[in-house]
Amino acid sequence: MKNIDWKSLGFSYMDANCHIRYVWKDGKWDAGELVQSPYMPIHIAATALHYGQAAFEGLKAFCRKDGQVSLFRPAENAKRMAATARRTCMAEVPEAMFVDACQRVVKANLEFVPPYGTGGSMYVRPLLFGSGAQIGVAPADEYTFLVLVTPVGAYYKGGLQAVKAIVLDDYDRAAPLGTGHIKVAGNYAVSLYPHLQAKHAGYPVELYLDAREHKWIEEFATSNFLAVTKDGTYVTVKSGSILPSITNLSLREIAQDLGIPVEVRPIAFDEVTTFAEVAACGTAVVITPVCQIERAGQVYKTGPETGCGPVLERLYKAVQGIQYGELPDTHGWNVEVK
Numbered sequence: 001m002k003n004i005d006w007k008s009l010g011f012s013y014m015d016a017n018c019h020i021r022y023v024w025k026d027g028k029w030d031a032g033e034l035v036q037s038p039y040m041p042i043h044i045a046a047t048a049l050h051y052g053q054a055a056f057e058g059l060k061a062f063c064r065k066d067g068q069v070s071l072f073r074p075a076e077n078a079k080r081m082a083a084t085a086r087r088t089c090m091a092e093v094p095e096a097m098f099v100d101a102c103q104r105v106v107k108a109n110l111e112f113v114p115p116y117g118t119g120g121s122m123y124v125r126p127l128l129f130g131s132g133a134q135i136g137v138a139p140a141d142e143y144t145f146l147v148l149v150t151p152v153g154a155y156y157k158g159g160l161q162a163v164k165a166i167v168l169d170d171y172d173r174a175a176p177l178g179t180g181h182i183k184v185a186g187n188y189a190v191s192l193y194p195h196l197q198a199k200h201a202g203y204p205v206e207l208y209l210d211a212r213e214h215k216w217i218e219e220f221a222t223s224n225f226l227a228v229t230k231d232g233t234y235v236t237v238k239s240g241s242i243l244p245s246i247t248n249l250s251l252r253e254i255a256q257d258l259g260i261p262v263e264v265r266p267i268a269f270d271e272v273t274t275f276a277e278v279a280a281c282g283t284a285v286v287i288t289p290v291c292q293i294e295r296a297g298q299v300y301k302t303g304p305e306t307g308c309g310p311v312l313e314r315l316y317k318a319v320q321g322i323q324y325g326e327l328p329d330t331h332g333w334n335v336e337v338k
């Protein structure tokens, strides 16, 4: 076991033993290899560097109560990366290869998986990019797929903490027929500037509205929007320009297991004051309760000022319970690292 202060880990990069790297050339992927150095030579004309032909994913491996390490729903990330690859004309990574890559790299870095009870996990970051040279705007003839891992700490040290969100009407995240539904690198480059603006104004998260009318809720910069109505229904956004979150998908399935009604539909911004609880959801923190949303100088209350509402808390405990092997994994979401 590594000499790491697990309890003080945050969400930042730390070198592990190695990453796994594959190359696609002449129509096929190689067998992949574990590489120790976190640096790699890259062609100066690689399409990823010039034209943003790059996609990434994010998932986690957990050390469970029984000591076994497992990945959470890696096949869903494989499917989402394949969708990004198709839209950006990259070689697709077959699902079995994707899951095997995650298992191999976690296995080679087991001593970096935070032990059960520390609240931490191993963040797993698959990356696919055009590594072949091209000077005109065209797809590469060579692709690199790699998976790196890094240990991350418990986000909430003492229960879920509510945050304030802001709508920045001067910025859009995704066009109606654009690339908001896939995880292409460029989506994130263009979100950095508004994100810093929000941060400087004292808001950890920014909420985007639909680009056409600025009337409908879309999602936060790196997480989906979800709400609980006053009569206890789980509501989340239906839109073709948001990223289909695997956390949101899982929370919806858990809500149904718990007898909580689920609605996936367009949500008008005007509805925010009618909700009992609002949150952002994603792999990094699972659920971030949102207590208020500011828009154009007006503050809209959206939930308890501190802590978290009861329905979100139940959902959070249920998903974490499955991930850490404290509750039965009835859906078969945990994939063991053997």
Ligand SMILES: Cc1ncc(COP(=O)(O)O)c(C=O)c1O
Pocket (backbone or CB within 6 Å): 058, 219, 220, 221, 222, 223, 224, 243, 244, 245, 246, 247, 248, 281, 282, 283, 284
């Ligand atoms: C734009 C965006 N929305 C939502 C999510 C949450 O998705 P997931 O739950 O699969 O992490 C992410 C993170 O990947 C994201 O970048």
